[in-house]
Amino acid sequence: MNDRLAAPSALLLLLAAPAIGCADTSQPEVSYDAIAEAAPPGAIAARAWTVELEEATVAFGPVYFCAASGGAATLCDAAVAEMLSIARVDLLDPAPQPLGRVHGFEGRIRSASFDYGVHWFLTEASPTPAPEAPGGHSARLRGRATRGAEVLDFVAEVDAVPQNPGQNAVPSIGLAARVGAEPVRLVVRFDVAAWIARVNFDELAAGGAAEVAIAPGSRAHNVLVKAMTAQDLPELRWIDAAVAP
Known part of the structure; x- marks a missing residue:
C-alpha cells in the first residue's frame, strides 16, 4: 500500500492495480473520523529536574494501516486503510482535536506506519515538511527546566523524519x-511528558547558559526523535463513534 511512489492516494493505486496483493477490495468500504487526544503533562520529572512546558506542538500524518503485523519498512503487504491528511496537534490542549478522516475497507488492522508531518516520497530528493509542520519541523517544544535554584529555558525543534525515500518516520507499530x-x-x-522525561537536562545545563536550543544533530534532539519514533509512540485505538470524544 504505502510504497508511496508519489503523493496520490495509495488506496486509489490499490483499486487500479489489485494484483499487487494489498487489500481485499471485495470488502465493504469504510470512512470514519480520527481525533487526537493529549493529556496536558503539568510538571514533568526528568531525573533531578522539573520541567514545565509552555509550548508543545506536533504534526501527525499521513498514516497507513495494514492487515499484516509489520515487516518491510517500505511496503505494506495487506493494506486496509489510510489517513492522508496531516494535522498540527497542540499537546497542551486537553480537548479532542480533529486529525482528519480515515478511508479504507472493513477488516483487521494489525499494524500501521506514519509520519510526523514530514514525508519522503520516492519522487522527492529529500524529506519534505507539510505546511502543518511547526516551523517546518515535526515538533516544537518550549519550556523551562528547574533544579533547585537553577533555571534553564529551552526550545526544541524536532525532526522525526523518514530515514530513506519511500519510508515512514515510524515504519511499523503493532496494533490489534x-x-x-x-x-x-x-x-x-x-x-509528550514521556518524550521530555528522557532528555538529560544535566548535559544541557553543563555549558552554563540560561537558555539552550535543542537543535537537530544534538544528543538531546536524537533522544527526542528516538522517543517519538520507537520508545513512546502514540497510542492508536478505535472506539464506538457514539461515545463522546
Whole structure:
C-alpha cells in the first residue's frame, strides 16, 4: 500500500492495480473520523529536574494501516486503510482535536506506519515538511527546566523524519483492531511528558547558559526523535463513534 511512489492516494493505486496483493477490495468500504487526544503533562520529572512546558506542538500524518503485523519498512503487504491528511496537534490542549478522516475497507488492522508531518516520497530528493509542520519541523517544544535554584529555558525543534525515500518516520507499530460495519472513531493519544522525561537536562545545563536550543544533530534532539519514533509512540485505538470524544 504505502510504497508511496508519489503523493496520490495509495488506496486509489490499490483499486487500479489489485494484483499487487494489498487489500481485499471485495470488502465493504469504510470512512470514519480520527481525533487526537493529549493529556496536558503539568510538571514533568526528568531525573533531578522539573520541567514545565509552555509550548508543545506536533504534526501527525499521513498514516497507513495494514492487515499484516509489520515487516518491510517500505511496503505494506495487506493494506486496509489510510489517513492522508496531516494535522498540527497542540499537546497542551486537553480537548479532542480533529486529525482528519480515515478511508479504507472493513477488516483487521494489525499494524500501521506514519509520519510526523514530514514525508519522503520516492519522487522527492529529500524529506519534505507539510505546511502543518511547526516551523517546518515535526515538533516544537518550549519550556523551562528547574533544579533547585537553577533555571534553564529551552526550545526544541524536532525532526522525526523518514530515514530513506519511500519510508515512514515510524515504519511499523503493532496494533490489534477490527473495523466492521459499525461506526467507529480512531483516537490517537500522545504522551509528550514521556518524550521530555528522557532528555538529560544535566548535559544541557553543563555549558552554563540560561537558555539552550535543542537543535537537530544534538544528543538531546536524537533522544527526542528516538522517543517519538520507537520508545513512546502514540497510542492508536478505535472506539464506538457514539461515545463522546
